[in-house]
Amino acid sequence: MDVLTGLEQRAWHALADEPAAARSYYEKVLDDRIVLLLIDQxxxxxxxxxxxxxxxxxxxxxxxxxxxxxxxxxxVGAVNYRVTATKDGAPYSARVSSVYVRRDDGWKLTFHQHVSW
Structure with missing residues (x-):
């Protein structure tokens, strides 16, 4: 399942880059069917x-x-971890879970959740 942990690491690398890099990354990896659960949304x-x-x-x-x-x-594969970061200039920490589904063109993110910790 190294491929899935690698996808999560690349996602955060893209997020820490420019918004265009993040969008380019997620346009490739995000499935057509998605459930996204983010803190306070x-x-x-x-x-x-x-x-x-x-x-x-x-x-x-x-x-x-x-x-x-x-x-x-x-x-189907799942990834779980903790993230600490700075989001829009403020400290951020969450427990993250992601679920990927294998499609013909690779693993696609179909579920992603952040929970405060």
Missing amino acids: QPIQERETALAALCGARWKACSLGGLSAARLSLF
């Missing part, structure tokens, strides 16, 4: 809204801890 199920929510903030100093992944079936 309503659940998001539309792809364009998810792209805007994921790529709209300015992230810096992102650090991932306790990164682990598990294959749930032949075509």
Whole structure:
């Protein structure tokens, strides 16, 4: 499941870059069917809204801890970890879970959740 942990690490690297880099990354990896649960936001199920929510903030100093992944079936895998970062200039920490589904063109993010810790 190294491929899935690698996707999460690349996601945070893109988020800490410029918004255009984050959008480019997520346009490739985000599935057409998405559930996005972010702190202090309503659940998001539309792809364009998810792209805007994921790529709209300015992230810096992102650090991932306790990164682990598990294959749930032949075509589904999950990743879980803690993130500490600076979001729009303020300290941020969350427990993150992501679920990926294997499509013909690679692993796609279909579920992503941040929980305060």
